[in-house]
Amino acid sequence: MSVPPSFPPLSAIVTTLRAAGCVFAEDEAQLLRTAADTPDDLTAMVRRRVAGLPLEHVLGWAEFNGLRIAVDAGVFVPRRRTEFLVERALALAPAGAVVVDLCCGSGALGAALAAELAGVELYACDIDPAAVACARRNLAGAGGRVHLGDLFAPLPAGLRGRVDVLLANVPYVPTLEVELLPSEARLHEARVALDGGADGLDVLRRVTAQAADWLAPGGRLLFETSELQVPAAVAAVTRGGLTARVDECEERYATVVSGTRTA
Known part of the structure; x- marks a missing residue:
């Protein structure tokens, strides 16, 4: 899926996530940028992740056994x-x-x-x-x-x-x-x-x-x-x-x- 040029560069998102302590900042940045519909959506998602919300709650899904499982806020994330x-x-x-x-x-x-x-x-x-x-x-x-x-x-x-x-x-x-x-x-x-x-x-x-x-x-x-x-x-x-x-x-x-x- 292509990302519109108006979106911030991937490197900037990686830097922000890494500064917040996200170990897999590169992978997370790609997932967040792909999931966002607009630059404002992306900004909000990155802000929530930096605030400490699980990536899966930010995305609304978790990958588990090859499936994409919907995970709502507050719900246990499958390990x-x-x-x-x-x-x-x-x-x-x-x-x-x-x-x-x-x-x-x-x-x-x-x-x-x-x-x-x-x-x-x-x-x-x-x-x-x-x-x-x-x-x-x-x-x-x-x-x-x-x-x-x-x-x-x-x-x-x-x-x-x-x-x-x-x-x-x-x-x-x-x-x-x-x-x-x-x-x-x-x-x-x-x-x-x-x-x-x-x-x-x-x-x-x-x-x-x-x-x-x-x-x-x-x-x-x-x-x-x-x-x-x-x-x-x-x-x-x-x-x-x-x-x-x-x-x-x-x-x-x-x-x-x-x-x-x-x-």
Whole structure:
């Protein structure tokens, strides 16, 4: 896409972004200049980025697993490391799978699975109304049904015992460590999407306590966690009556725990 000559030179935008501490100033400058419709739009977008808003919130979208995912202000930005969770889910999901994206945020995980799997029956839910509104846009093309509410509570009762893949990208940052997060996350993403309680696993334990009731025989629960949290996370999966497995991706610094309903 060509940029009108009235736009400021790319080098000037790069200098401004770099002075604000943007590590990937060159890439960001190109994205911002391409996304802007007018010089005034560009000026406003650069100003918002310099003020500390996540690039994805400024652009209105994030790239995730080859897709452009709409991300509204305040909504959790899907992390590239979480693509490993998608990879693991795709390796385990049958064709025509019943998929639930729990704590869905923007709906990025469900959208990624639906883009790769034929005939998916897709559901998603989140407790944050802004996230639900965003997910509804992202999952509309896949026929996804998005519900507002706390964990399993808003899901249709008819899903019990039918779910093949239960994605649960729950918040797992310990409460006292939320303040240590980069300001882009700490100040501009909903705290409910970040704070996992005292040890970071409060929400996860609530999920694992109920997951077996919703999974089909052979169905899998998959979630991301930190390396340090793996023993406690595995214990939670086991207490929930599921068989646990841990997979790691050194390249993405990602750890995925899965739990299988074997009976």
